[in-house]
Amino acid sequence: MDFARQKRMLCFWIDKIGNVLFRLSWHLVHAIIYLCYFTMGMVYGLESHLISRGLLRKYKYLHISKINYLAIVIESEEACRTSNVIQLLQWVTALGINHICLYDNEGILKKSKDFILDKFDRAILFQDTHENNMLLDQPCMTLEFVSFSDGKEAVARAANVLLMKYIKSGAAGSNQGEQIFTESEMSEALKTVGSGGPEPDLLLIYGPARCHLGFPAWRIRYTEIQHMGPLKSMKYGLLVKALYRYTMVRQNYGK
Amino acid sequence: MGRINQIYGCLVSLLQKCIFRILSVGPIPNHIAFIMDGNRRYSKRLNSMEGDGHKAGFSALKAMLKYCYEFGVRYVTVYAFSIDNFKRNPEQVQSLMDLMLEKIEGVLKDESVFNRYGIRIIFSGNLGLLSEPVRSTAERAMLATAKNTTAIFSVCVAYTSTNEILHAVQKSCEEKWDEIAASDSSDQDEMHHRIKLTDIEKHMYMAAAPDPDIIIRTSGETRLSNFLLWQSANCYLYSPSALWPEIGFRQFLWGILNFQRIHFYLDKKRKQL
Numbered sequence: 001m002d003f004a005r006q007k008r009m010l011c012f013w014i015d016k017i018g019n020v021l022f023r024l025s026w027h028l029v030h031a032i033i034y035l036c037y038f039t040m041g042m043v044y045g046l047e048s049h050l051i052s053r054g055l056l057r058k059y060k061y062l063h064i065s066k067i068n069y070l071a072i073v074i075e076s077e078e079a080c081r082t083s084n085v086i087q088l089l090q091w092v093t094a095l096g097i098n099h100i101c102l103y104d105n106e107g108i109l110k111k112s113k114d115f116i117l118d119k120f121d122r123a124i125l126f127q128d129t130h131e132n133n134m135l136l137d138q139p140c141m142t143l144e145f146v147s148f149s150d151g152k153e154a155v156a157r158a159a160n161v162l163l164m165k166y167i168k169s170g171a172a173g174s175n176q177g178e179q180i181f182t183e184s185e186m187s188e189a190l191k192t193v194g195s196g197g198p199e200p201d202l203l204l205i206y207g208p209a210r211c212h213l214g215f216p217a218w219r220i221r222y223t224e225i226q227h228m229g230p231l232k233s234m235k236y237g238l239l240v241k242a243l244y245r246y247t248m249v250r251q252n253y254g255k
Numbered sequence: 256m257g258r259i260n261q262i263y264g265c266l267v268s269l270l271q272k273c274i275f276r277i278l279s280v281g282p283i284p285n286h287i288a289f290i291m292d293g294n295r296r297y298s299k300r301l302n303s304m305e306g307d308g309h310k311a312g313f314s315a316l317k318a319m320l321k322y323c324y325e326f327g328v329r330y331v332t333v334y335a336f337s338i339d340n341f342k343r344n345p346e347q348v349q350s351l352m353d354l355m356l357e358k359i360e361g362v363l364k365d366e367s368v369f370n371r372y373g374i375r376i377i378f379s380g381n382l383g384l385l386s387e388p389v390r391s392t393a394e395r396a397m398l399a400t401a402k403n404t405t406a407i408f409s410v411c412v413a414y415t416s417t418n419e420i421l422h423a424v425q426k427s428c429e430e431k432w433d434e435i436a437a438s439d440s441s442d443q444d445e446m447h448h449r450i451k452l453t454d455i456e457k458h459m460y461m462a463a464a465p466d467p468d469i470i471i472r473t474s475g476e477t478r479l480s481n482f483l484l485w486q487s488a489n490c491y492l493y494s495p496s497a498l499w500p501e502i503g504f505r506q507f508l509w510g511i512l513n514f515q516r517i518h519f520y521l522d523k524k525r526k527q528l
Contacts, residue, residue: 026280033512105524152452152485159424159450166428167435179425186421209517210492213524217416217484224478225492254339254480 041229048237059240063247064096071101071200071223073215075207078231079108086119088206089143091236093120095243098141101126101200105213107147117143126197144197151216154195161189190218199223202246204239206231224249271504275326278508281515282522284468286330287323288490290482291316293474293498300498306350311500313358322507324372324406330464332409334482338381338418352389355412359392363399373405379460380414381422409464416484423458430454461486468521469514471506473499489524491517 051059070092074085085102092100102109102116109116117123126144162181190196199219203212203226210227212220226242228234291312298308316333323331335355341348362369362376369376378393385393393412427450435448456462466486470479475496479487491514495506 022277023280025277029277029512030281030516033516105527151488152455155420155424156450156452156455159427159455162424163428163431163450167432180428181421181425183417183421186417186424208520211489211517211521211524212487212492214488218420220479220484221415221417221481222478226477227492249476251478253342254337255342 041233044238045235047241048235051237051240052235059237059244062095062240062243064243066247067097067201067243069099069101069198069200070097071103071203071215071220073103073203073205073207073213074109074231075213076104076106076108078206079104079106080112081231082112082115084231084234085109085112086116088231088234088239089116089120091239093141095240097243099126100142101144101146101197103146103213103215105148107149110145110147113143113145127194146195146197146216148214150195151214154190154193154216155218157193158186158189158195161192162186165189186218202226202243204228204242206234222251222253271322271325274508278511278515279327282518283327284511284514285328286332286465286467286469287328287510288332288334288467288470288483289316289319290334290470290472290476290480291499292472292476294500296474297498297500306354308500309351309354313354315500315502318504319502319507320408322504324374326511329405330407330409330467332379332411332461332464332467332483334411334414334480336380336412336414337481338384338413338415339481341384341413352386356389356392359389359396362396363392369400370403373403374400375403375407376400377407377409377463378412379409379419379463380412381418382413384413407464409461411460411482414460415481416479417481419460420455420485422460423455424450426458427454430458459485466490466525468518469493469510471495471502471510473497473502473506489521491521 047056050056054060072088072092079085089100113125117125120141120143122140124140124142126142129142162185165185166180187196195216197216197219199221200223203215203220203223205212205225205227206229207213207227208230210225212225224246226245228238228242294308294312296308297311298304298306301307320331336351340351376396378397382390382393393410431448431450431454438448461483466488467483467490469491470483470487471493472479473495475494477492477494479492483490491510493510493513495502495509497503497506
């Protein structure tokens, strides 16, 4: 009896000590990873400095024409850093990209849109351009401000547009199971509800994690997604590096 | 030699279990999705036939599934075949369909493995685009494992996100029309019959699984290629440079560790929605 009790106590303590050791190991592993990322951050900082000074030859000549439309996702808690946003837009336009979409989940950037637009001569709101497919011909800078309501909620609004079309067509109920809408009709419906912007070629994420935070799903089918780190730590050289990486990508589009 | 290999295998297995035990101190992802990119490049690299790359890819898939289920990941989704892949050379498409058919038939023959571990298989996508043998075999596999509840393995085949969204919108329209037709003719208030976001979400092909926590795309590519675009709003996107047949425990481990680093942030974002 006493032996069985002692055995149980021993198992209990082995289990307890084991749990403490595993917990310590987990914290140790994550501390090592934190140090690795810290070191990598310093290396990237140095690389950015070298790129900004033009000392790394391969980044000197960018084929910017490959980027027709750029999207920038900013974590909402950082979206109120308007001066950083404006600085970033100045860098992007200086590199030759004039058609930009700014996204933050909560719509903070939408509230600052007038202030941001004022900082750029000849900048117009994307929504004010007459035809989306005339976008590339616009000589001036266009800025689009997008938030979560332009994503899933816009799809729900577009679905109601299609529902009305479905009912009015008189075909309602007669062709269950067959495809009644096409992707082009869905795109048109999204334009009707004001959420029909073009698909960005490249999406840059400024935030703590590599995650697109709800950017409209319909528009990022083949968009390259790159994580740039927090907005407060943004660096010109790393922006150039991200654009360079995009220009080197080759897509098969499923083929 | 065989004995040494056995001992080595046991040691590796023990080490993996120990690592999983350490990792499980932190958050465990509920759902991991994979874009299995790089099979053809792998074949080219080895100067072998294209089919060999896909066969090696299947072995990598089995290994990943083993790691996921041993670690406690409940939902695993793979992007097996996109609607865009139908644009490939017809021989390539047929070869992929034949491989898929062979593997699904293998599952049906050995369904005890899936039933033993309680894994339910779901084929998500526009299955009507598949040939009759593949579609009917897939349906039989879904039926054979329908009662399992421990884990779910979703295979996205003939799938794209835009097709999934369109399909969900269409089903919502048909459902609303049925509601309108069945309702009292005096009750024509439009607001009662508007499609809501929840209506669309319940008709998604992937409605049986929660949103993914991690999407892993191999070969270093940084795009989603029309995969889980709707569901990936607060999902960690991880792009290891290894080709899919080369993916192993190291990449899996690194993905989990990075997920655990940012889990608190992504969880906060998810709760805000």
